[in-house]
Structures are given as structure tokens and as C-alpha cells.
Amino acid sequence: MLKIAVAWIIGAVFLATAPDAAAQNMPRTSDGKPDMSGIWTAVNSAAWNILPHPAEDGVPAGLGVVDGNEIPYRPEAAAKQRANFANRAALDPETKCWLPGVPRATYMGFPFQIVQTPTQVSILYEYGHALRNIFMNSPHPKGPIEFWMGDSRATWDGDTLVVDVVHFNDQTWFDRAGNHHSEQLHVVERYTPIDRDHINYEVTIEDPKVFTRSWKMSMPLYRRVDRNMQLLEYECSSFDEAFRTRGAER
Amino acid sequence: MSIMARLPGWMIATLALASLLPAPAAAQGSGPLPRTADGKPDLSGIWQAVTTANWNIQAHSAEKDVPAGLGIVEGDEIPYQPWAAAKKRENFANRATADPDAKCFLPGVPRATYLPFPFQIFQTPNHIAITYEYVHAVRRIFMNSSHPRGPLEFWMGDSRGRWEGDTLVVDVVYFTNQTWFDRAGNFHSEALHVVERYTPITPYHINYEATIEDPKVFTRPWKISLPLYRRIEKNIRVLDYECYAFGLERTWYRPPE
């Protein structure tokens, strides 16, 4: 009787964790997790606007990355988005070369490198040498804390790396179109390998101060297979314009 | 127009030479290559180069709005003739306005491939078409047929394709001298001859290689190579980027609010 029960449990566990067929050729780490180490890039125009948008000068058209093509802003937050958009040249934190926040860092169009160990997954972004250290199976520190890139804690859900990110500030945007959040932002990222060379990246956004409900975006990440691919640098703050601005401020 | 011209002898020689170049890595992982009914690799779909080559095909550090890149030129060196090296430097100095891309002109080949915009390949046995998002550039690649008799000048050249094993080899001639390879001022003359090799590596990646020959500008042929990535977004499609229309749109016939 006990044996049968154990067999059932083992079977159930196996079913729950069995990788689906598409992920069969995903490389795995020594602890059996999908190995997402490598350099990745999102290939889309979400950096300009996470919602669907036509082409403009310097802006490729895009089909958007938000589920349902709608962001459930509270009325005053929707107004703020419109004001942000109207003044985006001056207000977008990107123009100040600040750390881009999460998930914006993912889809800025620059490559990033995932360094995966059993206890810590670090993501090294080329843009502004932004860096996230994602600690596995550990609790968020007690707040209030405000980080630009948030505090990231992760668990594995089958083959999906689930990253819970809190402790943001209210200074970053989601894109160049002024989509915004408050310091109450709570991001849950799900990195699910599709095959060796693609990750399905899915994000749930929650921020009761700004949105009426949680909402989602998703996009594939592409493994960079360029020969000798390596991260280089985009030191935004070193370019003349940013630097002069910073020098002129009071 | 008559399409009866035979390939000139020098071109046949070049084609033969190109076929001797080392074959790229064999297909591996991510399942078998999709194939068409006639057994050729099926390259149909929407593709995009993910590279900084449009700014500079050679290795470069980051500048404002220009990500750093390792370059796509083999050996990172372009064998300019001395006068041409000087011309390239001049182009570089004036690139903000002199780059034909800044005028929204057709980008030429191979630049159309590594612009940061997607393109779609349509494949049939006799005819392959590539439609690019950038200024709705389009190329028709006619298979197993000869270039027409020149002199002709096309912005995107005249493309003739053939299969070498699993590699689509496209011979492109009859260019203008008006297009550049990148924003950094790398250029060619109307004598440009490009041999492109599209080799699928997995169902999701094409190894794109192009041999560049232009006896008026370079001392020897040289090569670029980069991977093309299949865009796998659900409902992905090539949209439009009508560069020269930006800022000129009319509003007088918009409905009253």
C-alpha cells in the first residue's frame, strides 16, 4: 500500500516536472534545470512603445507586447501617461541615462547575458552596465527599500524561472511612450525556455496605485548565436549630451 | 526587355570560386530543417539580423544611440584601394547627411539584410521574393536564370539564385554607385558584385554570408557573415517604415473632431 502511494507520488512529481517536448533539446545544468546561460536579445520595438504603434521617424512600427493591447490605468494615471508622452523628450528617464528598471531593461534592444548558478542568477545588461542579481529561494528583505532595478528573488516552477521583483522606485518607465508605474510596482517575470535558442519571457505587472488590475506582457527572447558574441558597453552617461546636462544641473 | 543575356565569363569564374569557400556548420539541434516539396530548405518566413552592422560593418565602440559591435567583416578589414580609403574617411566625416540611408533611399545589397528591420522571404522553385520593411524595398530573385545584358543600374541590383546543396546562392550585379554598406561610409562603385549565401543552420537561423567584389574600389574580394534570426512572435508580420514620408503627412482632409 505504501509502495503504491510512493509510486503515485513519484509519478505525479515526474508529470509535474517533465519538460514538454519542445524543451527537450534545452541544455541543462548539472542540477537538471534548463540552462539559460548565454547572451540574449529581445527583437521588437517595445523600447519605443509596449503597445501597438505605427512607424514614426526613427521608430519602427510594432505590434505591441501587452496582452489584450491595453494597459488598465487608473484615470489619473492615464492622464499622466499622456503628459509623459507629450513631454517624453525631456521626461523619459532613458534620456537621463538612469538605470532602466525591470522589465524595461529586457527589451531596450541591447543584448544581455544570463549567468546561472544554482543559488544565484545574474543578468548583465549591456545598456548602462545595468546588473541584476537574482537570488534563488530566498525572501525579499524587509522594506521600504527603493532600488532602480528592484529586488529580485526567484524559484523554479518546472522549467520556468519565476522571478519576483519588488522594492522599485517610481522613477523608471516601461518604454519611451511614457508608460509608467509607482514605487508599489510588483513584477513577476517568467522565463520559460521554448528550445535551446528561445525563451518565452512573460511579465505580470501589478501596481495598485497606478493600475486597476494586473496586466501582462510577453515576448520571445532570442539567443544570440553570432560568432564570438560577447557583451560590449553602452555607457549612456558617458556620451557628451548626458554628461553636459549633468554638469549643468544645480 | 530581353532577359536572354549569357553570364559573362568572369562571372562564371567567380561563381565557381565562391562554391569552393568553406561550407558553414551543418544543421544541428532544434529539429530538422523545414523543406519545400522539391526538397530544398524552406526559407519562407520573417527574418531579421540582430546586429549593429547598419551603423558600422566593422568593429566599433558605442556612441550616442549607436550600440557597440564586433563587426561582420571577416578579419575586420576592408581592402580599400588607397583613393577609396580616403573617400571612406571623407564619407565617415560627412555621414550624418551623406549616408544615402539618411535620405531614405533604397538601401542596396547586402545592407538591406542587416538594417534593423524585419524582412520576409517568399520561396517557390523558380522565384524567391524578399520584401523588406524598410522603405518597402523588394528583391526578386529569379532561379537558374541569367542576368540580363548590361549595362543596367538598379538600387537593389539584379539577383539570380541557385541552390548549392542546402545553400541558396544569389549572384547580384548591376548596382548603382549610390548606396553604402553602412552609416560609417563604407562604399562601393557600380561595378559591385555581391554573392550572397543563405545557409539554414537550424529552423530558426540562417547563416548569411556575402562576398563583396568591386575592382574599382577594393584590392581583393572580402566577406561578411552574420546570422539571421527567424522572428517567432505570434502574428509577426512585416509592417511599414516609409522613411521619406515622415513629417510630410497631410492633415487637411482629416474628419472634424
Place this chain on the structure above:
Amino acid sequence: MLLPVLVLASLIAVVDARQQEPAKPYAPPRTADGQPDIQGIYNPVGTFYNIEDLEYQSLYQNFKPNPSLSGKSLIIDPPDGKIPYQAWAAEKRKPIYQLHGDPTPQYVDPNAQCWPQGVPRHMNNREFEIFQPPGHVVIFNMAHHSYRVIPVDGSPHIPEAVKLWQGDSRGRWEGNTLVVDVTNNNDQTWFDVMASFHSDAMRVTERMTPVGPDRIEYRAVITDPKVYTRPWTFAIYFNRSKDYGSELYEEACVEVNDRNMELLKRPGRN
């Protein structure tokens, strides 16, 4: 210039042919993926000068009025052959009749500025080629190398906020008729040289029916509740063209279009 003459000749034939249907339906061959095969290079038989009045016909703008065609229209519905503009829109368009010969920049034909023609003008402009790779109908127009991609694989339209010059086309075959639903149009294209215009609420339903090995009947129903009082229907034929052999070649436009660049610099540009 042989073409305008050709067009003029066939135009008269078309106007007559509109009245009668062919006796027996034509059954085209099939492509590898089972689509009715209508591939080839065609010439639209009509005019893009003034779709409401063929007196003003001329494909290449070496304009010669033909009073015998006065009042004849490519619009088969409404019966008066006129675009059913709402009052404000009709008013907006009026000056074009005075200005079109020497237009101030805002009345310059967008097509002449090398902008994509949009639908249905893409089908009523120059020679074009229909290409049918698996799952798609692709149409290449000779004029400034514009193209349309029409998936016939049942895929859905793109989100509404994305506006495109050529719109978002999704097609399906109903028997031998290709039915294409075109959405996501921007508001920048005209139907002809005479500023016949629409808004970005326009939706076009096209029906392309091969009626013989060398001829396709084309109808487009155009709806735009912001600009018209009712839907209207535009109809022409495409005749197979043999002028270009089997290959259309590249025609650059903006790259060589100095004249239009000068036009755009004129005072009065908005």
C-alpha cells in the same frame, strides 16, 4: 509611349464589358498549395486620374480629356458613380478641381511623392505582378516597387492602433474568388490624382475573380463612416500584360524624384 494608347483602347472595351457577364465560369489552374492560380503580370484597365469621371483619363498624366467618356465612372455603386462624401468632405475636396493641374503642395498627389498607393489604388496604378507562394498572395507593383502581402492562411488582423500605408490585408478564397479584407489603413492615400480621400477608419473588401486566363475582375467595397455617407464600390478589370516578359524590374522613385522634392519646398506647404 505606347501605353496610354493601349490603355485608352482597352478602357473603352472595359466600359462596355461591365454590362455583360461571361457565359461560363472560368476555372483557373491550381498552385502547389491548392490556391486558384492567378499568378502573372497584369495591367489595370482604367484610370487613376479621376475614378469618378473617365473624361479625365490618362495613366501617366500626359493629360488629354476625352469628352465622349464624360460622366462615366469606375464606381458602380452608388449608381451615380460618385463617391458618397459627407458634406464636410465634399467641401474639403472642392479646391482640387481648380488646383490639380498646378497644385499647392498639400494637393500634390501622394503617389507622385513616391508614397505607397494604399488599397485599392495599388491595384489601379501601373503594371503589377501577382505572386502566390504557399499561404500567401503577394502583389508587386511596378510603380515605386510597392508591394502588398496578403496572407490567405486564416491569420487574424493586427492590432487596430498600427496604421499602415498599404493596410493590413487578410485574404480567403471563395471558390475562385480571392476575397481580401483590408484594415489598418492610414489616412494618407488617395484613390486617384483628384484628391479622392478617406480617413484611417477606412475598410476595404476586395473581390478578385479570374474571368478568363488573361483577365481578372476586381471589385472593392469601401466603407469609411467618418468620410462617406454609405459604402461604395469601385470596379475595374486587370488584363494580363506581356509588355515586360516574365520579370518586372525595379523602378526607383524617391531616389530620382527631384521634381517632387522641389514641389515640396514651395510656399504653402502644410
Place this chain on the structure above:
Amino acid sequence: MSTRLRHSLRVFALVLVLWWAAPASAAAQNWSPSRLPDGQPDIQGTWEGSADSANAGHSLEEGCCDPEHNKMQQRAASNIGLRKQVIIDPPNGRIPFQPWAIEKRREHLINLEAPTELQHIEPEDRCSLQGVPRSNLRGPIQILQSPGQVVMLFEWVHAYRVIPVDGRPHAPKGAATWQGDSRGRWEGNTLVVEATNFRFDPVGYNKQPWIDSHGTFYTDSLRVVERWKFVDANTVDYEATIEDPKVFTQPWKIAYQIQRLREKNFELIEEGCWEGVSVSNRLEAGRIAAKSGKQRIHSHTEP
């Protein structure tokens, strides 16, 4: 708590801990580390320059600073100078500048006291990436390893270095970076890293890092060879050879010990820098000083 304050407190505590722990480290000569699946010695964990290297990031020749400065920075008043000579070659412990470079460095040291232009301000205070070897002298370094590479994460300005150890060639010269292009190899328990292809901005100096706060500059000819000799589970004998034939008369060498950080459950935290940096007050003060002719050279010994 401000991250900077937390950081300085930690450094202070660490200095005490290591002071006590130091004598034990010389013992094990034939340390056999556990190996990672790709055969690399497992050196993961968090490390920091030992007490011997304290203040060397400010000046490799002189350390830091003066009692007044220490008071401002909430540092121990006695924490002055170098504990040990960091430059081991040349033996005099001075950087072998070429004559023109001595002048240039002097200029930097004068401008440092009264900056009137952005590039006069010490790169570290401008949140610049620190390059090599300076990154190793500023706060904790976490090392992660995955097959074929060693990744170093720095708390200071959330910088990082990726060091391939799989034998791949250097990136092409054209793609120069502030952190340089690093290639490593294992010689026993010693990680040898060659870093080249440093970016050089001779015109603006906007983000041009220095090798220390005392204006130790370099050009695009800089090449640094680091030797990370892991002598036991907790100790690295670190050595870096620095050459730049355009600036120095000879290659020169620094050496100090790097120790494993003993703090339990240590996690690197985000140190934003650029986001909060303000330099306008310093420029204003610099302009006033320059106007009044009260410029002096930055020094810890001269008044």
C-alpha cells in the same frame, strides 16, 4: 541607510576582521579546490581587497588621505596612507611615468583640487566604470563561474566583467570598452587574465577612467595582465602588470592580497551612482578657487 554609509561601515568592520585573520593565510601552499563541471577551480563567492590594499584605490603610490577627509567620510582618523607598498615594481613604489606624462598627471592633480570642467573631476566621482585593475580595489567582488567563463560582479557602480576562459580570441580592436576586453586562462590555481582594448577618449575625457584617483591615466595602448593566484580557500595573491608604452617608461606591477568576505549571507546590493551624482557644486567651488588664484596640487603631504 544610504548604501555608501553601509558600505564604509562594512569596509571598516572588514579591515578589523582581516587584520585578525591575516597571519593564518600564508599556510596552505597546495590547496586543491573543488572543480566545476568544465574543470575550472571553483572560486565562486564574494571577495574583497585585504587590509593591505586599503586606500590604494585612491592612490597606488600614497593611499589615502588626511584626518580631515577621514572625518568627512566617517573613516577612522588613523586610516591614513598605505599599510604596505602596493607597487612592487619598480621597487621605489612609484609609477614610472614618462616625462610628458608626469606633467600631464600634475595637471590632473591640480585640476582635481579645483575642477572647472567636468573631466577635471575624478572619474570615480563621475560614476565611471573603473577598468582594470582599479575595479578590484573598490569594494566587494562577487565571482560567478559558468562553463567557459569567470564573471566578476562589483558592487561599486554595479559594474561587471565577463572573462572567457575558453581560449577564444580577443574582440577586434575597433570595439574598445572602458572595462577592456578580458581573456583568461587557468595555470593551476592561478587565473591569468589579459585585458586589452581599453577605450581611450583623449578629447573629452568624459568617462575616461584612471588607474587611481591621483590622475594615473593611460591610452589605448594599455595592457594589463592579472594573476589571481588562489593560495587557499580564502586567499588570493593578486598581481597585475600594467604596461602602456605611450605613458610609462616600463611595465609596472602591483600586488596585494584579496580575501574571501566572511560576512554570512552576503548579497551584493544595487549601488546606483550616476542617478544621484551631482557635480555642479564642485564645479562652482572649483571656478571660485580658480578665479581667486588659490589653485594647489592635490597632495596628502603638502599643505
